[in-house]
């Protein structure tokens with residue numbers, strides 16, 4: 001018969017000399033169980049209605065008198081082993097250990113614990129009896145190492161976040177948290193991407209309040225192209241009818257045909273404003289027709305590029321699964337009709353596509369590549385980030401609320417650090433310099 005058995009425990013740690021300094025070595029408490037006389041860590045069976053952590057804390061306290069100060073890793077480390085009991089049953093045992101910094105006076109439980117020793121963590125393997133415990137110790141050392149790296153990275157992020165330039169966001173969509181953005185958002189500057197003519201009003205509301213901490217961007221996003229250039233099927237074919245009215249039952253709206261001049265007005269009023277977010281998208285379906293309306297997207301995109309050139313403005317560009325066509329579009333564009341610089345936002349192409357844009361003849365140095373939290377869902381993201389030239393990489397939150405902007409950027413910073421083997425400070429200062437260069 002196979003019996004599964006689960007226990008919970010703590011791997012107790014303290015700083016040598018009680019010091020809090022990062023450099024100080026960890027010491028680990030190893031106890032000798034009375035039964036069997038083996039050296040291991042405090043552990044035991046849960047009592048009814050106890051959580052894993054509650055059991056672990058209770059067992060630690062009962063066996064050693066110590067208490068947990070800080071949990072160093074949220075998820076416990078698990079040790080598995082099998083043995084046979086006297087009746088010949090196989091016991092399939094799992095022990096989940098919490099890695100924790102502990103304190104208190106060491107009082108050993110006389111009925112269960114024979115002896116104990118605080119030892120430097122790197123020497124503990126010589127004392128531990130079983131291989132399972134030695135393997136657990138290795139995992140604990142790895143986890144501590146990661147913990148100290150993460151801690152230092154987080155500290156560095158908080159020390160440098162005021163320098164961050166968020167090169168693509170929609171935080172202005174959250175009109176209710178404008179106050180939060182003004183007072184609490186620590187970033188140096190956020191580029192606000194307007195996606196529809198109506199959205200430009202929200203961009204301006206944020207721009208007015210946050211001033212130089214924002215760059216206003218005005219565009220028509222490919223998802224909303226039908227508002228300014230509806231697919232034919234949405235138009236009334238009856239010549240008697242007003243041709244600017246759509247007849248779709250599901251999406252009745254007045255077509256805004258004045259948008260190019262409205263855009264020109266915004267760009268005239270705000271000389272630093274960029275053109276964005278604009279682009280092409282092969283996946284997202286038009287809400288009015290339920291189809292992917294690419295023909296209309298390309299027409300509006302081309303108009304927007306022309307206006308960007310007319311005003312000599314920078315462009316933030318959305319492209320989903322159309323990188324090949326986009327590449328062809330820019331290759332074919334005469335150099336004097338090319339926007340000054342183009343940020344390919346939440347860039348989702350392959351490393352070879354990065355190359356194709358960045359090395360495009362006479363135009364390649366105009367392309368920059370933005371990374372946001374959306375990119376992080378792909379396992380290939382590290383390879384892709386690595387392939388982006390260091391001086392073309394941009395950091396973006398792509399968030400639609402200021403409440404999430406900082407944490408989104410933190411995740412992206414961590415990913416860039418991993419991909420580029422940069423420190424947090426390097427990631428922030430390099431992407432900042434790139435954003436400044438982009439605007440130059």
Ligand SMILES: [Zn+2]
Nearest residue numbers: 168193277398
């Ligand atoms: Zn966007």
